[in-house]
Amino acid sequence: MSKERYIAAKQKWAEKQKAQGVTPRLTAATDRLPPGQKLTTGFPVLDLGVQPAVPLTEWTLTLDGLVTQPVTLDWAAFGALPQVTDVSDFHCVTTWSKYDCRWSGVAFTTLFELVQPPPEARYVYFTGYDGYSTNVPLEHCLDDDVLIATHFDGAPVSREHGGPARVIIPKLYAWKGAKFVKTVTFLAEDRLGFWEVRGYHNIGDPWKEERYA
Ligand SMILES: Nc1nc2c(c(=O)[nH]1)N[C@H]1C(S)=C(S)[C@@H](COP(=O)(O)O)O[C@H]1N2
Ligand SMILES: [Mo]
Numbered sequence: 001m002s003k004e005r006y007i008a009a010k011q012k013w014a015e016k017q018k019a020q021g022v023t024p025r026l027t028a029a030t031d032r033l034p035p036g037q038k039l040t041t042g043f044p045v046l047d048l049g050v051q052p053a054v055p056l057t058e059w060t061l062t063l064d065g066l067v068t069q070p071v072t073l074d075w076a077a078f079g080a081l082p083q084v085t086d087v088s089d090f091h092c093v094t095t096w097s098k099y100d101c102r103w104s105g106v107a108f109t110t111l112f113e114l115v116q117p118p119p120e121a122r123y124v125y126f127t128g129y130d131g132y133s134t135n136v137p138l139e140h141c142l143d144d145d146v147l148i149a150t151h152f153d154g155a156p157v158s159r160e161h162g163g164p165a166r167v168i169i170p171k172l173y174a175w176k177g178a179k180f181v182k183t184v185t186f187l188a189e190d191r192l193g194f195w196e197v198r199g200y201h202n203i204g205d206p207w208k209e210e211r212y213a
Contacts, residue, residue: 009109012144032089034206037097044096045160048194052129052180059164061148065125065185067115075164078150081106081114086145088170091206103168105149108141111184121186125193126167126178134193136169136176137203138186145170148181173204173211 033039056075064070073081085104091097117138124141127133140146149157150165157163162179169176175195196202201210 009107009142009144009146032099033097034091035209037091037095037206040096040098043098043161044092046092046094046174047160047179048130048132050130051159053159054129054164054180056164061165061181062183063111063115063186064183065117065187066121067117067186069115071115078106078148078165081110084147085151086147086168086170088145088168090168090170090174093173093175093200093204093206093211097206101168102153103147103149104151104154105147105165105168107144108146108148108167109144111148112142115186117186120188123187123190125183125185125187125191126181127183127185128162128178129180129182132178132180132194134176134178135191135196135202136172137190140169140172140176140203143169143171148184171205173201173206175200176204 059075060072061078062070062072083104084107085102087100087102089097089099090101122138123135124138125133125135146167146169148165149168150163151157152161157166162181165181166179167177167181190202192202196213199212201213204210
């Protein structure tokens with residue numbers, strides 16, 4: 001089931017990579033702005049009041065939990081994985097949206113393939129170097145536009161925006177994308193993250209206005 005999804009997503013990535021740089025989104029604004037959102041041209045910063053400094057020499061990303069092969073990647077190993085770029089819209093639950101964010105990094109499907117979670121894995125729990133956490137059903141992570149981004153608009157993701165690497169899940173509210181990402185844990189049973197424990201919605205689809213549970 002999840003295997004088919006990830007193969008389909010990988011195929012879409014391949015098509016997008018081919019078209020890359022040719023076609024920015026042309027959808028009319030009214031079709032793009034989810035209900036209750038306002039467009040911003042700036043890039044607000046939202047965090048827990050901590051922006052951890054993680055030197056690249058000390059940075060690692062661990063993929064663990066319900067997997068065939070747990071892996072801890074250092075910066076060089078992460079950079080050696082296939083790199084992708086995707087342009088997507090960013091929707092924060094506090095009602096601002098930002099269009100055309102150009103993120104580059106590693107597709108979630110590539111990481112999934114690396115650790116090979118068994119079919120029982122249905123949820124993903126992310127943590128950040130700042131102590132943040134968030135949970136996402138695996139099927140949403142296997143969308144073809146989900147990535148762990150190291151670059152924004154061709155430059156390294158700044159510390160305030162979650163560098164060295166952050167999760168981007170365009171189809172969900174932005175709190176589902178952990179900045180300063182440190183671990184990705186595959187689970188059979190759901191485990192609530194930082195905001196989810198505090199009443200935020202478990203899925204967080206902006207088109208359904210799934211803000212609070
Ligand atoms: N590690 C971590 N990731 C996080 C957060 C955080 O506080 N810590 N805030 C979330 C929220 S609520 C939003 S809206 C986005 C904000 O990303 P930005 O600061 O780049 O705009 O990051 C999400 N990821
Ligand atoms: Mo947010």
